[in-house]
Amino acid sequence: MARRDRSTGRNTIGDLSDPALISTLAGWLEGSGANALEITTPDGGGLKIVLAAGARAVRIAETVPEAPAVRPEGHAVRAPMAGLFRDRHPAAMETGPLAGAGRALEAGAIAGFVEVGPVLLPVIASKAGMVGEIHARAEGLIGYGDAVLTMEPSR
Amino acid sequence: MIEIVATGPLNTVQDLGRPGYRNIGVTASGAMDPLALRIGNVLLGNAPGAAGIEVQTFPFQVRFSEGGAFAITGADCRATLDGVPLPPWWTAGAAPGQMLELFPPLKDARAYLCLAGGVAVAPVMGSRSTSLRGGFGGLQGRVLATGDHVATDRAADGFLPKGGFGVVPPAVALKDAFPVAEGGALLIRALPAGEHDLFGADAQRFWSQLWKISARSDRTGYRLSGDPIHPTEVMEMRSHGVVPGVIQVPPAGEPIVQMSDANTAGGYPKIAGVIEADLWRLGQARIGSLLRFVPATHAEARAAEQALAAYIADVHKTARLVRQALAGMA
16 A cells, blocks of 8 residues: 655644545545555544455445534534434334434434334434534435534523 | 342243254243244344243342443333433443333333343253243243342453444334234234144134233143133043143133243143234233234244244344444444
8 A cells, every 4th residue: 555645734634523524535436446444643533444345235435425514512413324214213103303403412312213124323413512503314315424403502 | 240130020031942852741831922022132133032021020139340341122111221211222332330120011011121132041941941840041030139140141242332222113113014913913924733623613702802800810831711612522631732822612612822931731622823023012911911812824834934034134234333433433
């Protein structure tokens, strides 16, 4: 693998842990013919993406449209993978959504699920806050890294 | 390794059972909902026949002395890990010292706690299932008690996403393959058995009426209450082999469905046999609930079995792919 170093003094790419960014980079990587990329930043951050041959059954790239605009004070809770978005557990359809607008969620709370075949992945609120705008449509398809909802910081 | 902090009576270590020894009077035992146990093991990457804990009385509370992955399947027992709710049919990781608590389910009867690596107890006649009647298998042949330590075998390697993951429960995913309850009653498919026709007109009433699962029901069998049915003549029968799912009619006329701890032999006339693919649903039926038997054909029984196998295979394959994909992104 050819290593290309580029020193810009600071990280201009953005938040390397942002799923939307990772998804975009993975999409470029897939189109480039290379199979891995590694980014390290002077501040010690890093990101490595390796394309796994044969792991195509779950497509994580290309389905990601532009992430909906998120107001700066809020933070987006994003889909961990592409699939069907569920705003409540499929065995508890009679209950309300896990993250209705205005609802307070603790850090680590499950705000919904992404259904991939028979598997359910949790959509997790990484920080505590109040559910603001909900972007994902229940039982609609969602892409990897798409914003499911925006959380407003708790007051 | 986990420690049992609180348990009701009758919670035991179970795997898929101990078939092949009925000829010497050994009950097969095994999970009452083998599908839930299988899925729990699939989620953890365990062998399909690994032993787990069948929880039928609540609350049930364990401490993870060493931490590790676990799965909760079967009845939705509103499990919490250190107070944080977990969805039903879910696998997650526990840190050392974390407490898992299972509460009484609002529907269904039994929850299964599977542990990464499976419960490590010595197999007896090829199975780790507890045989309470025989007093062997499982943890010293007895029910779990507060203070018990339950060890596990070596866990499979596998990436577990933060927050864990789960499956769409079979009652939802397989609703087309398993008849929906009408008016709250469970529909259980059965094949007419040896003495079916000796019940004459009463056989029709066996199929048409709603039976209630009486309080005298347990892992050995469910005694049903309803309008009694009788054979047209009094019958004397020699004892014959019995398997889970066999529906016997004792002289009082209220049927008994043999379950996981079924007697190995019996002499009551058999009116029908529950198809194997429906036994897990019967295993989740609660005392006091209603059911109706639906006559099935062998082809229907096979189709239901294939639907179950396809679901298990799909969970197996998808869980592996999702783990791989998430591990690649982590």
